[in-house]
Amino acid sequence: xxxxxxxxxxxxxxxxxxxxxxxxxxxxxKGHEIYRVFFYNDGVNNATRLAIPPQDDRNITENWAALxxxxxxxxxxxxxxxxxxxxxxxxxxxxxxKDADNIHPAFRISGLGQLVEGGIQADRLxxxxx
Amino acid sequence: xxxxxxxxxxxxxKAPYGTVYALESxxxxxxxxxxxxxxxxxxxxxxxFQISNNQNTEASGMKNFSNAYKALGDYDIxxxxxxxxxxxxxxxxxxxxxxxxxxxxxxxxxxxxKLVTRAExxxxxxxxxxxxxx
Amino acid sequence: MAMLHTVNKSPFERNSLNSCLTxxxxxSSILLIEDAVVGALKGTKVADDLTAAIxxxxxxxxxxxxxxxxxxxxxxxxxxxxVDYAGFxxxxxEHSNVQSWL
Numbered sequence: 001x002x003x004x005x006x007x008x009x010x011x012x013x014x015x016x017x018x019x020x021x022x023x024x025x026x027x028x029x030k031g032h033e034i035y036r037v038f039f040y041n042d043g044v045n046n047a048t049r050l051a052i053p054p055q056d057d058r059n060i061t062e063n064w065a066a067l068x069x070x071x072x073x074x075x076x077x078x079x080x081x082x083x084x085x086x087x088x089x090x091x092x093x094x095x096x097x098k099d100a101d102n103i104h105p106a107f108r109i110s111g112l113g114q115l116v117e118g119g120i121q122a123d124r125l126x127x128x129x130x
Numbered sequence: 131x132x133x134x135x136x137x138x139x140x141x142x143x144k145a146p147y148g149t150v151y152a153l154e155s156x157x158x159x160x161x162x163x164x165x166x167x168x169x170x171x172x173x174x175x176x177x178x179f180q181i182s183n184n185q186n187t188e189a190s191g192m193k194n195f196s197n198a199y200k201a202l203g204d205y206d207i208x209x210x211x212x213x214x215x216x217x218x219x220x221x222x223x224x225x226x227x228x229x230x231x232x233x234x235x236x237x238x239x240x241x242x243x244k245l246v247t248r249a250e251x252x253x254x255x256x257x258x259x260x261x262x263x264x
Numbered sequence: 265m266a267m268l269h270t271v272n273k274s275p276f277e278r279n280s281l282n283s284c285l286t287x288x289x290x291x292s293s294i295l296l297i298e299d300a301v302v303g304a305l306k307g308t309k310v311a312d313d314l315t316a317a318i319x320x321x322x323x324x325x326x327x328x329x330x331x332x333x334x335x336x337x338x339x340x341x342x343x344x345x346x347v348d349y350a351g352f353x354x355x356x357x358e359h360s361n362v363q364s365w366l
Contacts, residue, residue, distance in 0.1 A: 040154065
C-alpha cells in the first residue's frame with residue numbers, strides 16, 4: 001500500500017515528526033511504500049541542516065535524511081511555508097538575494113500541489129500534527 | 131483517461147489568528163481547486179470562528195485572510211459544512227457566519243454554507259478518501 | 265471499511281478526544297498516540313466516556329507511547345487494545361481512511 005505522510009510540526013517541540021518517522025520505518029519494514037513525506041506549517045523546520053541537538057538525543061533531521069536515502073523517499077518541504085519561516089535551499093537563497101541557505105540536501109522544496117497530488121496518488125494520507 | 135476523482139475533506143477545528151493553521155489550511159484548499167477533486171470543508175469546534183462575520187484586524191496587525199473564504203465559490207469549492215452543535219456551544223448562530231455563496235451553472239447565486247448536525251458530519255467524514263484536519 | 269481516527273493530545277488539556285468520540289461512527293476505530301495515551305488510564309474523568317466508546321468502537325493505544333510515559337497495559341481500561349508501530353501501520357491499511365484529530 002502507498003502512504004503519503006503530512007508532518008505539520010517542527011522537530012523537538014512536538015512529537016509529531018518522531019511519530020511520523022517511526023510510522024514510516026514500520027511501514028517500510030512491512031513492505032509498504034511511502035509515496036511522499038510532505039512537511040508543512042512549522043513542519044518545514046524538520047529540514048534544517050543546521051540543528052545541533054545534544055549528543056545524547058536523537059537527531060531528527062539526520063534520521064529522516066538517513067531513512068530517505070535508504071528508501072529513496074520523496075521528502076518535500078512546502079516552499080510557501082518554508083519561505084515564511086526562513087527556510088531556504090541554495091537555489092532559493094540565490095533567487096531571493098539571501099546570503100545563506102539551510103535546507104538539508106535530503107529534502108527538496110516544492111509547492112503545495114505536491115501535497116494534494118500526494119493525497120491523490122497514495123492509498124492513504126496520514127497527518128501528524130499538534 | 132483522467133484519474134478517478136477523490137473526495138478531499140479539509141476539517142477546520144481551530145480558531146484563526148491565534149495559530150497559523152487556519153490560514154495555511156486555506157492555502158492548501160485553494161491549491162486543491164486546481165486538481166479537479168471533490169473538495170469539501172468542515173468548520174467544527176473552534177473552526178467555526180474562522181468564518182465569523184466582521185473580522186477586523188486593523189489594530190492587531192494580523193493579516194486578515196477572511197475575504198479569501200469568499201473566493202472559494204469562484205474556485206468551485208461550494209461544500210462548506212458548519213457543525214450545528216459547535217455553533218450552539220459557542221453561543222453563535224448562522225447570523226454570525228459570513229454569507230458565503232457560489233454561482234451554479236445558470237449563474238444563480240446559491241449558499242455554500244450547509245448547517246449539519248454532528249451525526250450528519252460523522253457520516254460525511256466516513257465517505258471521504260482523504261481527510262486533512264487542522 | 266470503517267474509518268480510523270487518531271488522537272494525540274491529553275484529554276485533560278484539549279478536547280480533541282471528546283471531538284473524536286462524538287464525531288466518530290459506530291464500528292470505527294480510535295487510536296490514542298503521543299500524549300493522548302494518558303486518556304486510556306483507569307480511573308480518570310474520561311474513563312466513562314472511553315468505556316462507552318469501547319461498547320461500539322474499537323479503541324487502541326500505542327504501547328510505546330504508553331511505556332514512554334511510565335505506564336503499561338496493566339494501567340489501561342479493559343477493552344482497549346495495545347498496538348506497536350507495525351500495528352499502527354496495519355490499522356491505517358485496514359481502514360478506509362484516517363482522520364487525525366488535532
